[in-house]
Amino acid sequence: MQAPRSALSHPTWAPARKDMVGTSLGSSRLWFTVAEGIVTEVYYPRVDIPQIRDLGFIIADDQGFWVELRRLGNYEINLPKPYIPAVEVIHRHARFTFILKICPSQRRDVLLLHYQLQGDTQNLRPYVLLSARLGGDAKNNQAFVAEHNGHRVLWANQGPFGLALMASSETDEVTWGRCSVGCLEQSDGWQDFNRHGRMIWQYDSAGPGAVTLMGELSSQATLALGFGSSMEAAATLAMSSLNEDFSSVWNAQCRVWEEWYKSCNCNVSDLSRDLQQKLALSSMVLKVHEDRTYCGATVASLAVPWGENNHNRGGYHLVWCRDLAETAGAMIAMGAVEDARNVLRYLIATQQADGHWLQNQWLGGASFWQGIQLDEAAFPVLLASALRDRGELGGISCKDMVRRALGFIAREGPVTGQDRWEEDSGVNTFTLAVAIAALVEGSIFLDEEARGFALQLADSWNARLEEWTFVADTSLARKLKVSGYYIRITPEDALVHEGAQSEHVLIKNRACDPNLPANEQIATDFLQLVRYGLRKADDTCILDSLKIIDQKLKTDTPSGPVWHRYNGDGYGEHEDGSAFDGSGRGRGWPLLTGERGHYALLSGNDPLPYLEAMAAMTGVGGLIPEQVWDSEPVPEHHLNPGKPSDSAMPLVWAHSEFIKLCYSRILGYPVDRPVATWKRYQGIRPEITHELWGPRYLPRHIRSGNTFTIALRAPARVHWGINSWHDAQDIDTRDTGLGVYVAELPVVGLKPGDTIQFTFYWLDQEKWESTDYEVLIAE
Structure with missing residues (x-):
């Protein structure tokens, strides 16, 4: 069933106050951020292309109680060591503790999340909520709930990008319960809980637009968020990563960052x-x-x-x-x-x-x-x-x-x-x-x-x-x-x-x-x-x-x-x-x-x-x-x-x-x-003994006794004279090798009050400068 479309045309991004950022050091091309205790923008396949807005959780029972973790605001962030971006987030509530571990794969474009809900697990269930932004575009994403090679998958695609969210439980408990996709602020999972106090909607397709994906989960599982050039490619990567023990992925992240830090x-x-x-x-x-x-x-x-x-x-x-x-x-x-x-x-x-x-x-x-x-x-x-x-x-x-x-x-x-x-x-x-x-x-x-x-x-x-x-x-x-x-x-x-x-x-x-x-x-x-x-x-x-x-x-x-x-x-x-x-x-x-x-x-x-x-x-x-x-x-x-x-x-x-x-x-x-x-x-201001005129700084006076150099952006013949063009003569510039052409005028002997007049004949254009310039000799 198609989810109702949203009229929202300009969705916003996640909070800028990041708790943590991370990536692997292997062949994976994925970067993740954490804010408000949940995953926020994830970038793939380059560090400048965001693919999601956020991936968070709602904890709820079927009696009208529900809490969105990012709004709970009671959490702590832990790393194995300060230089290892493998992130543990512990959210605490009177009825539960939610432990989330976030770690990228070293070899695949996949972000793995291992979570455990503790406390009132008889009545409470976690729900994952993902807001897609494939290619940084919120207007043209499409989302689906589907089966892929016998496994439940939440899919999204847009242009050359696809993502897949899959889950695997370490117990015999069924990992996925009800699933739904929707359009932001109209048929998304958060609106479902906000309006009904529990999960009611179960749409299997949504978009194009700003789409979200939601799934009911078991109390403990590992999620794999994969990215690829298609939804199928993303699902293949995600499922491959779920067949690797999460602790081994976590340990690999710790090991490669430890090696880098020691270097x-x-x-x-x-x-x-x-x-x-x-x-x-x-x-x-x-x-x-x-x-x-x-x-x-x-x-x-x-x-x-x-x-x-x-x-x-x-x-x-x-x-x-x-x-x-x-x-x-x-x-x-x-x-x-x-x-x-x-x-x-x-x-x-x-x-x-x-x-x-x-x-x-x-x-x-x-x-x-x-x-x-x-x-x-x-x-x-x-x-x-x-x-x-x-x-x-x-x-x-x-x-x-x-x-x-x-x-x-x-x-x-x-x-x-x-x-x-x-x-x-x-x-x-x-x-x-x-x-x-x-x-x-x-x-x-x-x-x-x-x-x-x-x-x-x-x-x-x-x-x-x-x-x-x-x-x-x-x-x-x-x-x-x-x-x-x-x-x-x-x-x-x-x-x-x-x-x-x-x-x-x-x-x-x-x-x-x-x-x-x-x-x-x-x-x-x-x-x-x-x-x-x-x-x-x-x-x-x-x-x-x-x-x-x-x-x-x-x-x-x-x-x-x-x-x-x-x-x-x-x-x-x-x-x-x-x-x-x-x-x-x-x-x-x-x-x-x-x-x-x-x-x-x-x-x-x-x-x-x-x-x-x-x-x-x-x-x-x-x-x-x-x-x-x-x-x-x-x-x-x-x-x-x-x-x-x-x-x-x-x-x-x-x-x-x-x-x-x-x-x-x-x-x-x-x-x-x-x-x-x-x-x-060594902190000492040099004495001014050499006056430069040009290319951008055009002083109107120079000090008596200093050498005077004209610097131009192109080769030229400088036509110059003193005191109203007396003793007019020409001198050609020389190339400094920096795209600047200079001519030093022999004016060291001029006295305060004397003036220098000059203009240029541009050799490469074979034409005269349209302006005559004058510089005053000062004390």
């Missing part, structure tokens, strides 16, 4: 037991998020932010070059160098022709969002350099990748199309720190001409950091009694006018107050200047900026201190705790607590309190969230100060930061500090 260097003896366990768990989280098909690709999170209120998957199932490179840095720190090399290989394969990487991408390399972020062109260079410095490149050829990446940075910097929070264009301290470090580290891979220009550019940008991004004597500075501070981002059109001092250029962002002047927007991003050795921890500009962010962005929670990304951030729940819906208010990021811990280390302090704070901000299973709630408790939304919000959990980047801080504490300096960059600057 890493994850033991930090001077940490507390709790922090050592969090470190081990974090290492596992990184490994779980790797794909099988695209070796080296790691997604940002297996969670859908605010999933229960979200009709689409968001972007966290994608690859971000920045997150991936940060994760690879943590892999290097914990000794998983082959994993880090695989990341580098993947990044080399997905680099764009002009040298940059996509803002984010599907695993296969196709673009998703279209932004351009300068730091994402720089991080792969730092990864290559980090492996080279440790003698761990393993024969990977990086020269071409580095040359193209640095060429993009040279042509597009110091301006970025978006900051690391993917919102605004301009000059940002975090982005610029990463780009400068990449120019220095990457120069070692280059030929002499390109190397010299890369270092010259790095020195120039480093020397001008404060000119571009530091403001003084603003109303905010006076109010908070500091001389000045680094701003969040300097808009590009302010760069050649008033610099960071501009009060009139507004930044378009997701902020609660979009009219906040650029010179009053602050962020924690400047801490990267210290982490990478561009500025000292006790630099006056750093210390003053620190006072500002501690007063404006810091929140002390019961778990410890946490910082917002920037003032006026609008990415987070609303004040009443309701979900982010395109607007809201940003919350504290544990990731930033880790970054602050790295600054503390460089200031001569023990970063242990920051590690302890990050560990305390975790969920019930120990996962680190993207954001924590930092306001008064909101019980109806399960929001408590210092604990996870409904943003993505886990955030792989946050776990990477935790891992790095553990190892940095041992070393006494950041484990990801670029070696050549530190040696070159």
Whole structure:
């Protein structure tokens, strides 16, 4: 009998606050998540393709009593060891205890669930409830109750995907009782219990649409959720797995993860037991998020932010070059160098022709969002350099990748199309720190001409950091009694006018107050200047900026201190705790607590309190969230100060930061500090002796006595003169090898007040530039 259709067109996803995530390390291509004590999204055959919304249980009798486990809220999560993703969930109720063990097969695309109902088993029965989302699509799934080769099976299919849910009891008890399939919010199993207090419906087909599958079960059994290219293929895999003892599957999962963990260097003896366990768990989280098909690709999170209120998957199932490179840095720190090399290989394969990487991408390399972020062109260079410095490149050829990446940075910097929070264009301290470090580290891979220009550019940008991004004597500075501070981002059109001092250029962002002047927007991003050795921890500009962010962005929670990304951030729940819906208010990021811990280390302090704070901000299973709630408790939304919000959990980047801080504490300096960059600057700002004009930064004045170089994106003949075109002459540019063409003008002898005029004849286009430019010689 066909189940009634549902009019629901946009079903939501599961909660983002995951209890645990897991996968096998064998040939299986399946990833699972756990939230609210039940299985939530399962991904197959790639880590970016969800196939179900959730698989949970209802415990009921036939007298009107029923409880859905995910709504019971009284459960605990256990792992054999912190680094082994084989999950035991124990739900407790006055009438029963329900023990659920979740484990993937090593060799088949099957998730196995062994459960046992204890307590009033004479009257109570468990019912499994599965919501299908094959291919991530909720609109076109179909579901069936059927017999397959003599076995009861709950089936669903959509396009190239099929799933099968089968069961086997270890006793003589009949495993399946009544079964039904239905359409969400119309004829699904939950609606059946909600309307009738017990199971009434027994539909054998449903859909197309958002379909659910339900079956009455014995008090103890093993379920196999199989996936394949057809329903029959999924059923074959599921039944094959049921013919293997569950304990052997569980033991195999423990064994392979134990072997992997021993291959890493994850033991930090001077940490507390709790922090050592969090470190081990974090290492596992990184490994779980790797794909099988695209070796080296790691997604940002297996969670859908605010999933229960979200009709689409968001972007966290994608690859971000920045997150991936940060994760690879943590892999290097914990000794998983082959994993880090695989990341580098993947990044080399997905680099764009002009040298940059996509803002984010599907695993296969196709673009998703279209932004351009300068730091994402720089991080792969730092990864290559980090492996080279440790003698761990393993024969990977990086020269071409580095040359193209640095060429993009040279042509597009110091301006970025978006900051690391993917919102605004301009000059940002975090982005610029990463780009400068990449120019220095990457120069070692280059030929002499390109190397010299890369270092010259790095020195120039480093020397001008404060000119571009530091403001003084603003109303905010006076109010908070500091001389000045680094701003969040300097808009590009302010760069050649008033610099960071501009009060009139507004930044378009997701902020609660979009009219906040650029010179009053602050962020924690400047801490990267210290982490990478561009500025000292006790630099006056750093210390003053620190006072500002501690007063404006810091929140002390019961778990410890946490910082917002920037003032006026609008990415987070609303004040009443309701979900982010395109607007809201940003919350504290544990990731930033880790970054602050790295600054503390460089200031001569023990970063242990920051590690302890990050560990305390975790969920019930120990996962680190993207954001924590930092306001008064909101019980109806399960929001408590210092604990996870409904943003993505886990955030792989946050776990990477935790891992790095553990190892940095041992070393006494950041484990990801670029070696050549530190040696070159050691926190000291270089003197400006060489003026660069172009390609993006077009200064209107240069200092007397400095050399003057014009840098262009194409070969040209520079026509120039002084003081209203006197002594006009021509000079041809030379190729730096980075797609930048330079000409040094002999103007060192000019005095303050003199001017230089110039224009270009583009040699490749055989035409003149339409603009005449002028630069003033200043004191």
